[in-house]
Amino acid sequence: DPRARADSHVHEARGEHRHGSTLLYGRAVTSTLNASDPVVVTAVFHPAEGGHDAVVAALRPAIAAVHREPGCLLYAIHDAPDGTIVMIEKWETVALLDAHGKGEAVAALNASLKGLVSSPTEVARLVPLPAGEESKGAL
Numbered sequence: 727d728p729r730a731r732a733d734s735h736v737h738e739a740r741g742e743h744r745h746g747s748t749l750l751y752g753r754a755v756t757s758t759l760n761a762s763d764p765v766v767v768t769a770v771f772h773p774a775e776g777g778h779d780a781v782v783a784a785l786r787p788a789i790a791a792v793h794r795e796p797g798c799l800l801y802a803i804h805d806a807p808d809g810t811i812v813m814i815e816k817w818e819t820v821a822l823l824d825a826h827g828k829g830e831a832v833a834a835l836n837a838s839l840k841g842l843v844s845s846p847t848e849v850a851r852l853v854p855l856p857a858g859e860e861s862k863g864a865l
Contacts, residue, residue, distance in 0.1 A: 759820045759853065764799070766865045767815040767823065770806075770848040774841070781811055781842050788835035795829065797822025800865075816865055823851075 759765055773781040785803055792801045800816035817823035826832060839847075854864040 759851070761821040761824075762819050765817050765820050765823050766852040766854070767813075767817070768848075768850050768852065769813040769815070771811040771813070771839070772843050772845045772847075773809065773811065774844045777842050777844075778809065778811070781839065784835065784838040784842055785811070785813070788831050788838070791831040791834070792826065795822075795826055795831065798826070820851075 771781055771785070782803065789801055789803065792798055797818040798815075799818060800814060802814055804812045804814065806812050815823075817826065856864040
């Protein structure tokens with residue numbers, strides 16, 4: 727039961743922490759999932775002043791590369807009303823997500839974003855809270 731696993735270890739951390747090669751600051755919710763669990767991730771990019779199109783251009787090659795990676799179910803970017811760019815990801819397993827985070831596509835993406843963002847990318851691994859119909863109540 728995903729709810730039982732999710733409830734087993736959810737806590738809040740303050741301060742500085744790292745997800746893959748992305749350094750995060752401030753408050754974040756972290757959780758422990760089994761390596762075989764599917765996982766949804768959000769990554770929020772903060773383009774530098776006037777740099778929205780440059781960030782999108784930097785993300786596009788990475789998206790094409792990541793779509794070919796094992797375990798990638800979803801890797802898509804969206805504009806947010808506050809001017810950020812939000813990436814939504816879904817991976818077959820935590821283990822495959824972890825491999826992705828250490829891969830060439832992420833390294834190339836991080837290099838291509840240097841100087842284009844005004845603050846560190848905010849990355850969150852999400853834990854499902856299924857509700858309603860099984861096919862519609864969780865990603």
